[in-house]
Amino acid sequence: MDTEPRFFETNPGSGVVGQPLDRVDGRAKVMGQAKYSAEFNSLPGLVHAVLKTSDVAKGRITGFDTSAALKQPGVLAILTHQNLPKLAKTPNDAEGKKAIGAPMGFLPLTSDQIHYAGQPVAVVVADTLERAQYAAALLKVQVAAEKPIASYEDPQAKLFDPTKVQDGKTPAHTVRGNPQQAFAAAPVQLTHRYTHATNHHNPMEPGATTAHWEAPDRLTIYDATQGVTRTQKAVSTMLGLSAEQVRVVTKYLGGGFGCKGSSWPHTILTVLAAKAVGRPVKLSLTRPQMFTGMGHREDQEQTLKIGATKDGKLTALIHEKTSTTSPWDNYAEPNSKIINLLYACDNFESSYQLARANVMTSTFTRAPGEAPGSFAIECSMDDLAYQLGLDPLEIRLRNYAEKDPGTGQPWSSKSLRQCYARGAELFGWSKRNPKAGATRDGRLLVGWGMATASYPVHNSQGTARARLYADGHAVVQSGATDLGTGTYTVMTQVAADALFLPVDKVRFELGDTKLPTAPNSGGSVAAGTVSSSVYMAAQDVWQKLIKVAVLDKKSPLYRAKPADVEVKQGRLQLKANPQKGEGFAVIMKRAEMADIEGNGQGRYGSGYEDAQGAANAGPTKKDEAGDHSMHSFGAHFCEVKVDPDLGTVRVTRWVSVHGAGRILNAKTARSQIIGGSIFGIGAALMEGTVRDQHYARYTNASLADYHIPVNADIPDMTVEFVDEHDPYINAMGVKGIGEISMVGVSAAVANAVFHATGKRVRSLPITPDKIL
Ligand code: MOS
Structure with a gap:
C-alpha cells in the first residue's frame, strides 16, 4: 500500500489508465461489423457441418444407416468413427492428452464406444445448414445401450481418491498442523x-469453428476460444503439423466463463470435416449441444x-x-x-x-x-x-x-x-x-x-509489440483474447498512456496466432499479463528511440547517456535538465524513420499456481515477488x-x-x-x-x-x-x-x-x- 507502482514512477503518461473509457469495439459490435467465429461467411465455397449426437449415455455403436441421409441433395460427407481421417495424436491416452493440453481424455469418433449422452457420433456436412441438419436427422445410428451411471449419488457409483491416481488435474490431499486433534x-x-x-457456462455465443485449409498443409481456424495459442497447440499436435502451419483467429468472443478455455471435440472435428470435403467448413454448437459440448x-x-x-x-x-x-x-x-x-x-x-x-x-x-x-x-x-x-x-x-x-x-x-x-x-x-x-x-x-x-x-506471462509512427499514431498487438469484457479497450488505454498518445491514435489488435503470444484469457490473468506486456513494449520503443537520439549529432541529446534520458509526454529529455530535449516525431523525421517497433514481455504472478496452467508459461523470475x-x-x-x-x-x-x-x-x-x-x-x-x-x-x-x-x-x-x-x-x-x-x-x-x-x-x- 505504501509503494507507488512502477508504472507511475517511470511514466506519468496521458492519465487515461483507469478512466471510464467507452469500449473501443462497441461501435463495431452494435453495427454488426464485429465478426465472430461463425461469421466468416465469404470464405470461398464455405459449407456447413452439424454434429449428430447420441441420446444414449452408455453403450456401443453397432452400425449406421446412412442411405437416406446421403441421398439428400447437397450432402457432402458423413464422418463417423469408421471413416474419420486419422490423427497424429489424440487425447485418448495420458501422453496424448498432455501433449494436446486437452481437458478431456477422450475424442469422440475415434471408437465405437459411447460414454455420455450428447456425445458426437457423426459429423454431417452439406452445402447449406438446413440440408446438413435434415441429413443428420435422417442418419440412423444403431446402438447397443447399457445402463449408465448418472452421478456420484448413483448407488452403482464407486468413489475413489483421485490423489491415488494423480494426473496433475486434481488438487492433492493437504494437511497443515493437527486438524483432527484440534477439531x-x-x-x-x-x-x-x-x-x-x-452448472453450465452458457455464453451468448456458442462454441463455433470455421476451418479453412488454404493448402494441404496449411490451415486457418476461426474458433470461439479464450486462447488462440492454446487452440493452435491442440490442433497442430493432433494433426501432426507444426504450430506455424495452423493459424487461429478469434477477433471477437461472445463470452466464455471457462468453457472456451480449452479445446473441445467440435473444433478438431470441424477441421477434419474441412479436410474431408476439401472446402471451408463452419460448425456452430446448438444451445442444447452447449450442455454436452464444452464442459x-x-x-x-x-x-x-x-x-x-x-x-x-x-x-x-x-x-x-x-x-x-x-x-x-x-x-x-x-x-x-x-x-x-x-x-x-x-x-x-x-x-x-x-x-x-x-x-x-x-x-x-x-x-x-x-x-x-x-x-x-x-x-x-x-x-x-x-x-x-x-x-x-x-x-x-x-x-x-x-x-x-x-x-x-x-x-x-x-x-x-x-x-x-x-x-x-x-x-x-x-x-x-x-x-x-x-x-x-x-x-x-x-x-x-x-x-x-x-x-x-x-502465474503467467505474455508478449506484445508496439509500433509507433512518426506521424503520431501507433499499432499495438498481442495475441490475447477479448471475452467481451474489455481487453481491446483497456489495452488501448495502457498503450496510449505509455506512448503518450490520444486513445484515438492507438489501435490495439489481438486474437491471432500471428501476433506475439499471450496466455489464455482465463484464470483472471489477461488484464495483468497483457497490460504489463503492452507497457513493456512501449518502454522498448522509448529505449530504442533514446539510442537513436544520443547518436544523432543534430539532436540536443547527442552523446547523452541513455540512462540520463527520460520520456515525458512523448518528449525525450535530460532528467537533470528537461529543457534539453525534443519530441519523438522530430527525432524520427530527422532519422528518416517512418516508424519504430518495440517488443515487451509481461510477467504476472509469483509462481503461486502451477505454471502449467498458463499457455505460454516459462520460468518464473525468482525475485522477491x-x-x-x-x-x-x-x-x-x-x-x-x-x-x-x-x-x-x-x-x-x-x-x-x-x-x-x-x-x-x-x-x-x-x-x-x-x-x-x-x-x-x-x-x-x-x-x-x-x-x-x-x-x-x-x-x-x-x-x-x-x-x-x-x-x-x-x-x-x-x-x-x-x-x-x-x-x-x-x-x-x-x-x-x-x-x-x-x-x-x-x-x-x-x-x-x-x-x-x-x-x-x-x-x-x-x-x-x-x-x-
Ligand atoms: Mo476462467 S473459468 O479461468 O475462463
Whole structure:
C-alpha cells in the first residue's frame, strides 16, 4: 500500500489508465461489423457441418444407416468413427492428452464406444445448414445401450481418491498442523454438508469453428476460444503439423466463463470435416449441444468441519469434497484452496473423492473452486457467528489472516479490511437487526447477508509489440483474447498512456496466432499479463528511440547517456535538465524513420499456481515477488426479500467492494463485477442442470429450462474498488477481476436468506421448494 507502482514512477503518461473509457469495439459490435467465429461467411465455397449426437449415455455403436441421409441433395460427407481421417495424436491416452493440453481424455469418433449422452457420433456436412441438419436427422445410428451411471449419488457409483491416481488435474490431499486433534478438542464444533448443482457456462455465443485449409498443409481456424495459442497447440499436435502451419483467429468472443478455455471435440472435428470435403467448413454448437459440448461445473457436495474457540477464533478446518467426473478424467475444482487461505487457522485438512459417471469431463467454470468453496466456508462462518452471538462481519475480523495461512508468506497486498469497512458503510450494515427472521417489509421477510471474496493471482506471462509512427499514431498487438469484457479497450488505454498518445491514435489488435503470444484469457490473468506486456513494449520503443537520439549529432541529446534520458509526454529529455530535449516525431523525421517497433514481455504472478496452467508459461523470475502470496480480496453485501408463502427470493440490494490492484477502466471494471455478481446470484438462486438418474441425460438443456437471472431479477448494484497499489505482481500492478466478482456471492445470498427466514439452505440453487 505504501509503494507507488512502477508504472507511475517511470511514466506519468496521458492519465487515461483507469478512466471510464467507452469500449473501443462497441461501435463495431452494435453495427454488426464485429465478426465472430461463425461469421466468416465469404470464405470461398464455405459449407456447413452439424454434429449428430447420441441420446444414449452408455453403450456401443453397432452400425449406421446412412442411405437416406446421403441421398439428400447437397450432402457432402458423413464422418463417423469408421471413416474419420486419422490423427497424429489424440487425447485418448495420458501422453496424448498432455501433449494436446486437452481437458478431456477422450475424442469422440475415434471408437465405437459411447460414454455420455450428447456425445458426437457423426459429423454431417452439406452445402447449406438446413440440408446438413435434415441429413443428420435422417442418419440412423444403431446402438447397443447399457445402463449408465448418472452421478456420484448413483448407488452403482464407486468413489475413489483421485490423489491415488494423480494426473496433475486434481488438487492433492493437504494437511497443515493437527486438524483432527484440534477439531476434537475445539470448544465449538460445526459440521455441515453443502451441495452444488451442475452448472453450465452458457455464453451468448456458442462454441463455433470455421476451418479453412488454404493448402494441404496449411490451415486457418476461426474458433470461439479464450486462447488462440492454446487452440493452435491442440490442433497442430493432433494433426501432426507444426504450430506455424495452423493459424487461429478469434477477433471477437461472445463470452466464455471457462468453457472456451480449452479445446473441445467440435473444433478438431470441424477441421477434419474441412479436410474431408476439401472446402471451408463452419460448425456452430446448438444451445442444447452447449450442455454436452464444452464442459460444465461438476455436481458436488462438500463437508466442512469448523473447530473454534468460544470467542470465535478458528482452530480447525476440515474439508472434504465429493464430485462426479467422466469415465476417463480425474477433474475436480480445487474448492479447498480458498478455504485454506481465507482465515487465520493453524490446522487444516482437505481431501477429494470422485466417482466416474457417464458424463463428459467437467471443466473450469468462472472461479473454479473458489466459487463453490467460498459457499461452504462463508456459510459456515455465518453459522459460527450466530452460534456465538457475534456479528457476521465481526467473526471475519476476528479471524483476519495477516499473512497467507497456507504458505506463511506475506501478502503482496491485501485491502480486505478496507473492503469490509467501505462495503458495510455503503450498505448500512450497522443498522442490521442481529436476530434472524425478525425483519419484515409488509408480508415479505427481509434478510441481510455478507461474504468475503478472494481470487489468486495465477502465474503467467505474455508478449506484445508496439509500433509507433512518426506521424503520431501507433499499432499495438498481442495475441490475447477479448471475452467481451474489455481487453481491446483497456489495452488501448495502457498503450496510449505509455506512448503518450490520444486513445484515438492507438489501435490495439489481438486474437491471432500471428501476433506475439499471450496466455489464455482465463484464470483472471489477461488484464495483468497483457497490460504489463503492452507497457513493456512501449518502454522498448522509448529505449530504442533514446539510442537513436544520443547518436544523432543534430539532436540536443547527442552523446547523452541513455540512462540520463527520460520520456515525458512523448518528449525525450535530460532528467537533470528537461529543457534539453525534443519530441519523438522530430527525432524520427530527422532519422528518416517512418516508424519504430518495440517488443515487451509481461510477467504476472509469483509462481503461486502451477505454471502449467498458463499457455505460454516459462520460468518464473525468482525475485522477491516470489516470496509473496498474491490474491485479490473483496466483500459482498446482499439484501433479499423472501415471500414466506411462495418461498421466492428476490435480491433487492447489492454492494460489492474489491481490492484488486490497479483498475484499468472504471466502467468496464464495474461492469465486470456486476456481471460476475449476477453470475453468482444465478448459481445461488436459479442455475442447475438436472441429470436424469436413470438415463444420465440432462432434462433441462436449453435456456428456457436452465434458469438464469434476467434484468428484472437484479437490483441496482453498487460497486466500488479500494485504491490498492501492489508493487509485486507485475509492471502495471493489475490483479485482474474476471473471477473474484462471483466468489462469495452465493454465500452472501444464502446468508441473507438465513437472516430473513431463520432457515439455512446449504444446497444450491436455493429454489422456493427449499425455503418452504
Ligand atoms: Mo476462467 S473459468 O479461468 O475462463
